[in-house]
Amino acid sequence: MNTDKLLAEKALWLSLFCLLGLFLLEHTLESSLQGNVVGFIIIFFVIIYSAINVAHHAEKLAQKYGEPYGTLILTISAVIVEIVIIVIMMTNAHSPTLARDTIYSAVMLDINGLLGICAFIGGIKYGEQKYNMDSSNSYISMLLVAFLVAMVLPHFIPDKNLIMYENFTVVAFILLYALFTKIQLKNHKYFFTYNYHKNEKTEQEHIDTQKINGLYHSTILSVSIIIIGLLSELLALFMDNSIESIGLPMALGAFTVAVISASPELITAIKSASNNNMQTVINIALGASLATLLLTVPSVIIVAEIMHFSIDLALTPLQMTMIGITLVVSIVHFNDGETNILEGFLNFILFIVFFFLIFVE
Numbered sequence: 001m002n003t004d005k006l007l008a009e010k011a012l013w014l015s016l017f018c019l020l021g022l023f024l025l026e027h028t029l030e031s032s033l034q035g036n037v038v039g040f041i042i043i044f045f046v047i048i049y050s051a052i053n054v055a056h057h058a059e060k061l062a063q064k065y066g067e068p069y070g071t072l073i074l075t076i077s078a079v080i081v082e083i084v085i086i087v088i089m090m091t092n093a094h095s096p097t098l099a100r101d102t103i104y105s106a107v108m109l110d111i112n113g114l115l116g117i118c119a120f121i122g123g124i125k126y127g128e129q130k131y132n133m134d135s136s137n138s139y140i141s142m143l144l145v146a147f148l149v150a151m152v153l154p155h156f157i158p159d160k161n162l163i164m165y166e167n168f169t170v171v172a173f174i175l176l177y178a179l180f181t182k183i184q185l186k187n188h189k190y191f192f193t194y195n196y197h198k199n200e201k202t203e204q205e206h207i208d209t210q211k212i213n214g215l216y217h218s219t220i221l222s223v224s225i226i227i228i229g230l231l232s233e234l235l236a237l238f239m240d241n242s243i244e245s246i247g248l249p250m251a252l253g254a255f256t257v258a259v260i261s262a263s264p265e266l267i268t269a270i271k272s273a274s275n276n277n278m279q280t281v282i283n284i285a286l287g288a289s290l291a292t293l294l295l296t297v298p299s300v301i302i303v304a305e306i307m308h309f310s311i312d313l314a315l316t317p318l319q320m321t322m323i324g325i326t327l328v329v330s331i332v333h334f335n336d337g338e339t340n341i342l343e344g345f346l347n348f349i350l351f352i353v354f355f356f357l358i359f360v361e
Helices: 003-007 010-029 033-065 069-093 098-126 133-156 159-187 203-211 214-246 251-274 278-307 317-333 341-358
Strands: 128-130 338-340
Touching: 010 033, 010 214, 033 069, 033 214, 033 251, 069 098, 069 159, 069 214, 069 251, 069 278, 098 128, 098 133, 098 251, 098 278, 098 317, 098 338, 098 341, 133 159, 133 278, 133 317, 159 278, 214 251, 251 278, 251 341, 317 341, 338 341
Parallel strands: none
Antiparallel strands: 128 338
């Protein structure tokens, strides 16, 4: 690897320095409310900075390997960050609803927050932005099935059969994700692309793509995710102490995890919307939501069984209502191959309602 390039990885070195420093100061900071708040704020912004660095390296890999590989790399990277943080927080807090609240928050953030903001920005700049509606229809149908299987039907499963049903869900979701990935990358790859520019890449663009070092960016991305996981253990400690001391709702912690994991996607999606590339936004927002369900649910079920934790993935009536409204609005908005400012604004209003309900549920 190029030593100069490695030394220029500011986010990587900052996160390592933060990890070492806060590890030494952990017991001092956690002894007071002010210390917990300071520790939480420092780690939160360092993780966000590191997550943006993850997005940068994922973008480089996207440039090298093209679509839909690029957004798939980005969404899987973000979901891995989310799974790592959830598992670590489950270990520390033993909250049975943490995974459920985080998955719910992540989907609301991706579809209503991220997609809403991007459609609004794109609508202001371009009026209407086109995309391949086969992709949105595929994502939404999968999301409907995944939510019903993992987070609605458990309400109606007898307790004695719940573990068996959760094991079924693990197998079903792994198979679903494997099949969907195959469809996305091979069988129906054209569903998830849109030909904005008919001209082929120029020879210079081809040369620049070849110059991208896939191994380097993959390695830095992987190391960054590992460091984020280690920082998350300290984040969980400071966040739990702060929320408990101040008296804030525990669901705010789940929302914080969702924000951290979605930050790489948000940066990339806003750039894509500003460049009139709504297809990438659709792939990121809906693809991340689907990956969150199909990968996070099996992961937390497996971890819970291994570590003998109790988990509750069944949505509350309020959460089911918000998810239902979101999916219905998405079916209406994303079935014509175009987004506009009104659609973006309506989705963003749903995100504001979701955030407000965190404090009143």
